Amino acid sequence: MTDILVLGGGYTGVAAAIRVAHRTRSTGARVTLVNASPRFTERLRLHQTAAGERLADHALTDVLAGSGVEFAQGRVTAVDPVRRQVSLGDGRTLGYDKLIYALGTVTDATVPGVAEHAHVYDDYAATVRLSEHLDTLTSGTVIVAGGGLTGVESAAELAEARPHLHVVLLTRGRPGSMMSRGARAYLDRALERLGVEVRAGADITKVLPDGVELAGGELIHSDATLWTTGTRGLPLAAESGLTVDERGRIVVDRVLRSVSHPDVYAVGDAAAVTQKFGVMHGTCQGGIPTGLGAADSLAATLLGRTPPPFRFGYVHQPVSLGRRDAVIQFTHPDDSPRRWYLTGRAAIAYKETVSSSPLPQFRLLKRGLVPVWAFGLTAGRS
Template sequence: MTNIVVLGAGYTGMAAAIRAARKSRRHGGRVTLVNASPRFTERLRLHQTAAGQRLADHSIEGVLAGSGIAFVQGWVESIDPQAHEVRLGGGRVLAYDKLVYALGTGTDVSVPGVGEHAFRYDDHAGAVALAERLRSTRQGTVVVAGGGLTGVESATELAEAYPRLRVVLLSRGRPCSMMGPRARAHAERAMRRLGVEVRQDTQVVKVLPDAVELEGGELIDSVATLWTAGTRGLALAREAGFTVDARDRIVVDAALRSVSHPDVYAVGDAAAVSQPFGVMHGTCQGGIPTGLHAGGALADELRGRTPKPFRFGYFHQPVSLGRKDAVIQFVRADDTPRKGWLRGRWAIMYKETVSGSPIHSFKLLKRGLMPAAALKLSSG
């Protein structure tokens, strides 16, 4: 038997584990999936959780039922690539022949106070904690730091759910700057309609328990600060000796294998994946395809075949603007905007289709009823 250990049961790790198990079973593959939590977290919907919405609760074991994949709940403390071992909390050790590193990224806490005082979407508990804080707050200002798509989704969702609160979006540049002018203008109108106060060209230098400090010394009082302004890989990969980039993502070759340890695949946000247009940025849209590719590549290796190179191109930028609006920017393979875009009711329908829960798709993939290509197209 070949022991394949997958670290992380998010969108990407789940896709890698299911595909590896299905395609390698007849060739001696045995897959173990490791995750710190027993529940599957829909990271694309954490802004809805923060707004107090109750989403379906899916157990990882329930999703994996019938797949032959062994699930181990545990926190990964270290990886020893020379000994081919993963050390978990409580002194447990897992041996592997092949490893898939799908632990994603965490919030960049390099700005003073972010780690201590800001709410973050690093896990489901962080979104729940923010919801609990806002539910008990009658008035005041909520600061959302970061003008990317996650920041815009969060600011509009929170403003719609908590109209009694003032929501301020702080951005280094123009929010939704990666979109075309018409889609961006629609997002800006939605923020104005919902009362989101946008402060662009703004740099936060410190997060305090009840405020944020801007460059220049201005303070904005805040009953809660949500930090969405950047991520980086976990120190775990660097400490294990893997070659990483400046953001601690594992550098991989064309087949998604670590350039320093080719028996390790790195996928999703945790990997620095080069394509003809440059290094991919972390999204579910790109993450699930890397997981599916790694699962298939592992099966190829077990059959004595050379894994094929990974190829990917972006297709869209779907953004919810509260529960009653959305905007979709269609893009070229390098993620630059095309002319096509959607708004309003049609955008809501599109967003719910491509960014809806992947649980049903995972179950079909597990049973061999959904081709990997179809799951790639359905990933938001």
């Protein structure tokens, strides 16, 4: 019996676990998913949680039911790729023959004060703490640091749901800079309509208990600071001796195996995956296909087949602008913008379709079917 461990119970880890369990059923492989929390977090919707919306709570045991995947709750503290063992915080040790590493990333806290004073989206509990803090404010200023898609969605969501608070979006570049001119203009108008103050060209050098400091010494007061400016891989990967890149992500080969330890597959935000256009950046759009791709590669290996190289291309950049507006920028495979984009009601419908609850898609995976997450996955999977 082959023991397969999947570390991480987010979108990518769950998708990989269900897929590999289905694909290796004939081999008698045993698949176990390890996660620190017993709940499945819809990380795509954490900005809604921050704004005060309470989403449905899904137990991982329920999500995995009927898939053949066993669940083990525990926080991973060490991976030994030589002994092929994983250590958990409660003293347990789990052995494996093959490992899928899907532990994701954490907020890049290299700017002084981020770890001590900023709110982050590292997990559901941290997001709830932000929401509960905002509940105590009858007025005040909320700073959202970072003009990427997460920062834009968060600023819009908070401004719409909590109009009594002044939301300031601080970004080095222009919000939505990766979009086409028309889509950027629409995004700008939406933020202005929602009352979000946008300060481009802002270089934050320090986060303080009651604000931030910019390069040049300017201080901006805030009653809460949300940090969305970048992520890094967990130190765990490098500490385990796995080859990582400058952001701590595990470097993988063409079939998503660690270049230093081929019994380890890395997926999602935790992996540095190179395609023709360069290294993939961390998004759910790219993360879940890597989970499916790694599962297929691993299954093919166990079945004595040669796994095909993983190939991926981006399709879109979906951005919610509160609950009643959105903009969808369609992209070339390298994520550069095409001419076409959607706005308003059409964009809302599209966004809700591609980022709706994953549970129906997990059910498709259990039956061996390809879900809508396969957008961008072009390696001939089935």
